[in-house]
Amino acid sequence: MTVWVETDLCDGCRRCLKACPYGAIDMKAKKAVVLDHCTSCGACIQVCKNEAMLTDVVPREIPDFTDRQGVWVFAEQRKGQLTRVSLELLGKARSLGEELGQQTAALLVGNGVSGLGETLISHGADKVFLMEHALLDVYRSEPYTIAMETVIRDHRPNILLVGATHIGRDLAPRLAHRLGVGLTADCTELTIDPGEKILLQTRPAFGGNVMATIANRYSRPQMATVRPGVMKAEEFPGHKGELVNIEISLTSEMVRTEVLDSIKEEKRAVELSSAKVIIAGGRGVGNAQGFEVLRELAAVMDGEVAGTRVAVEEGWISSDHQVGQTGVTVRPEIYIACGISGAIQHRAGMMNSRYVVAINNDPRAPIFQVADWGIVGDVTEIVPELIEQLKQGRENVIGL
Amino acid sequence: MDIVVLVKQVPNTTDVKLDKNTGNLIREGLESIMNPDDRNALEFALQIKAEYGGTITMVSMGPPQAVDVLSEAMGMGADKGLLLSDMAFAGADTWATSYTLGKAIEKIERFDLIICGRQAIDGDTAQIGPQVADFLDIPQITYVTDIETVSNKEVIVKRRLEDGHERVASQLPALLTILGGANNPRYPNIGGLLAACEENAPLAAWNAADIGVMVNDVGLAGSLTHVIKTYVPKFKRQGETLEGTTAEVVRQLIQHLGKSEGASACKAVAATCRLMADTKQEGI
Structure with a gap:
């Protein structure tokens, strides 16, 4: 027990009894008694007028760690x-x-x-x-x-x-x-x-x-x-x-566990961490068809497609394409965030990108605060237009 | 097969919005939900129970309103709920949290399996599972995507790695952490939800005294790590919002990208930008 009563000082006023959040004080022969399930929270010490509640709990000190090296x-x-x-x-x-x-x-x-x-x-x-x-x-x-x-x-x-x-x-x-x-x-x-x-x-x-x-x-x-x-x-x-x-x-x-088999799965060519251009989609993309349009943009820009946690959870894109705190950390030259609100967990995975473009219909979305260029508008309108214009440029240069 | 499932009530952080002026999180309308991975954990527990019998006890640490996730779990089919709630538990890091959960689980008479979600969406640490396992001195298997077989002595599961998966066998009792998406969690049924709201529902709330801990060992006071500073990250971004019709904003965007050093990363941007410049000159 780390809280106790100095019986001589206790006048039986019952203040501590009322203050104890755990019902860990009882009265015996008009004196307070601390019970076994006391948690040393100190509530009784604060209310006692006679300083009859004592404790050996010491305030926490930072130990000396100078011998810890390396x-x-x-x-x-x-x-x-x-x-x-x-x-x-x-x-x-x-x-x-x-x-x-x-x-x-x-x-x-x-x-x-x-x-x-x-x-x-x-x-x-x-x-x-x-x-x-x-x-x-x-x-x-x-x-x-x-x-x-x-x-x-x-x-x-x-x-x-x-x-x-x-x-x-x-x-x-x-x-x-x-x-x-x-x-x-x-x-x-x-x-x-x-x-x-x-x-x-x-x-x-x-x-x-x-x-x-x-x-x-x-x-x-x-x-x-x-x-x-x-x-x-x-x-x-x-x-x-x-x-x-x-x-x-x-x-x-x-050792109470045993690894029975280890199966290496052929990684499809998702190399998000080394991609130069990433087209990422979030909730605002709306559905799996929306991601098809992003893939088209990625093809035009020679980039990779990625998604937020929501997009992965919705099943619009597989989890090995997830960018963010729980997914992959990326640092492409160009990152185009489509319909992504920009929760910190997502931003943590892409904030080292060289240039960030945000397309979202909600002007309050946090993604705009980390974007170089923002377009407030519907992803389903902006992205097809972007594909169209880039295709013209692409077709104009023979060999692309 | 008696199973303990750890569950946490978390704010739904998938739909975060910021105040444009202060940069602060807009908390209004942010709902509290059962942590998504924990839902998958409970689903596996329910499947095991359906096959082998036994009881499922839900354990959660949180404020009084966290009882909602326990009720929901009972609506899904869990048998009992235990809420660890005390002002003294507030502000706990993972060390203090796993100590609190561990002390409570020690008080539960028996268990063969502890199942929890891989991580909670409000902290993303994935530490509680392994730390509770070490507290109780039982083996752990994390990142579980499938439970193949369960017997009196052993469980065989599939564990996800970055480049594949492993099949791992563990002696019981053991602790498993379940990856989100590992299964399709069932919906709660109305009857179960209503039963969980009745006065005699098997829901209990325990405080620090009930689990026999000292206040200084739990919550903020018992934590080993402390947040010393929080700040809104500043980004060196131009942050320009493009305005105009769809065709205009897209055109502006391509021009901006084309003039930037990012142009070298994307041939299509560079080519389109050149095309735009040429057309413009012809126009003059």
């Missing part, structure tokens, strides 16, 4: 292939590390993957912690969590970045919980606070139109996931690093 990246590999986002994060980790005067390390987990160490070093890792085990061959939440937990507890890093892939988003929250540390998902920006030297993690937040900067003051490592395509991979030719083997003790009893 900016680390989870180097995700699948079947011996490093994911691109791991290298993107290493570049970011390196610049954060330089600012803090701390080393950059990559955590390489798998079986027979030591050959990837060189790539990690040339992309900025000062150290590569290698954890190999037969049970770490294919990714599974439990053994990977154990491996990561082991090396983090022993080597006490300051920051840990994880790519927000399906695997990263499975591993990071379980690991953060295991370590008892905070985790910020899908950051779009990571910086060091110049005064406090903590990691400032910025991500689009609820509210539709705001970015939130989040701090993790009470636990280490400061953990964040970052979506693929947000940071840029960098090469550091001639950079030297060290490969450190870490022993992981694992037995099959520790």
Whole structure:
């Protein structure tokens, strides 16, 4: 119990009894008694005139973390292939590390993957912690969590970045919980606070139109996931690093899941992340036929078609074409947003586009605030006209 | 097969509008809904129940009005609803939320399976499932698109990856997070909805004392991450609204694009722009 009554001071006024939101105070022999289900909320302490309610709850303090050193990246590999986002994060980790005067390390987990160490070093890792085990061959939440937990507890890093892939988003929250540390998902920006030297993690937040900067003051490592395509991979030719083997003790009893098959699906040629021109459609496109018109425009402009979450949910376009917080992050030269209102979740995926065109019949739609050129009008009228005019130009140039 | 389904009430963020002057979200008319992925989670639970029997207990953390999503779930066929509601739970990050949910689930007598949506549309973190699984020390499978078989000891599911999928078996009890669109959630039936509104409906509300937690360990006070700043992102965009007839605005757009550096990315734009310039000269 962390709240108790100094019986000598209690005059039996029952103020605390009325103030307790949990009914956790009783009167015995005209004195207040705190019951077992007290939550230490402190409501009784505030109303007691005689200062008879005492507590040993101390206000939270920020612990001293000066011994936590190093900016680390989870180097995700699948079947011996490093994911691109791991290298993107290493570049970011390196610049954060330089600012803090701390080393950059990559955590390489798998079986027979030591050959990837060189790539990690040339992309900025000062150290590569290698954890190999037969049970770490294919990714599974439990053994990977154990491996990561082991090396983090022993080597006490300051920051840990994880790519927000399906695997990263499975591993990071379980690991953060295991370590008892905070985790910020899908950051779009990571910086060091110049005064406090903590990691400032910025991500689009609820509210539709705001970015939130989040701090993790009470636990280490400061953990964040970052979506693929947000940071840029960098090469550091001639950079030297060290490969450190870490022993992981694992037995099959520790692993309660088994991957029975892994089926690779032939990706159709949707290369949104490298497309120069993207024609994207949202709710305002209205139906699947509307998307046919967008495809026609994409064909004329040699671009790709994409959609918002609504368009995907409506079944107008498949989910591998989704742009936004839950889909792909794109950075084309020209992005034409058709019938898209522009919720932050969508904007998060396209705001790095070079030029943005918005076509929407609602002049209040947020998409206009991030567009270079806006047309207030019906997509079903504007887009066919755009196709018509561009076709004329195209036909005029032989060979196009 | 006793199943716990985690569910969240969220604002419908798919139809967001901004105030043109302040840049703020227009909250009027923004409805509260059951988080879409959670609907898919419940649908799987109902299918499993139909085949193997058992009970479905819905658990939600939220303000008192979040009871609406529990009623809706019961209209769809869930057996019981449990709302974790307390001022002290407010402002929780995922650490504090998973602790609160975990402590409540520990109080539920037995469960074989916990099913939840992959993520909620108001936060998009996808953290609660794995964190609750770790709190309870049970295995997790995330991004599930199909549940193949369920037995007393094991569940076999399909899990989506970026470039394909896996078939994964897990011992029970286990926690699954379901991808939106994995199935077609049924509609609630009127009888079930009405029953959920009756006084003796199997709906309970628990506060911090009921689940045996200290106020300092939950909500904002128990959170490890804190929002220190929010801001409306500024974009360096020209933000020009084109005006005129359809043909005119389209023409202006092509000209703007053609003059920009984006022209090199699209041959059609460049060609059309040249054509327009030529026609104009002929006109003179």
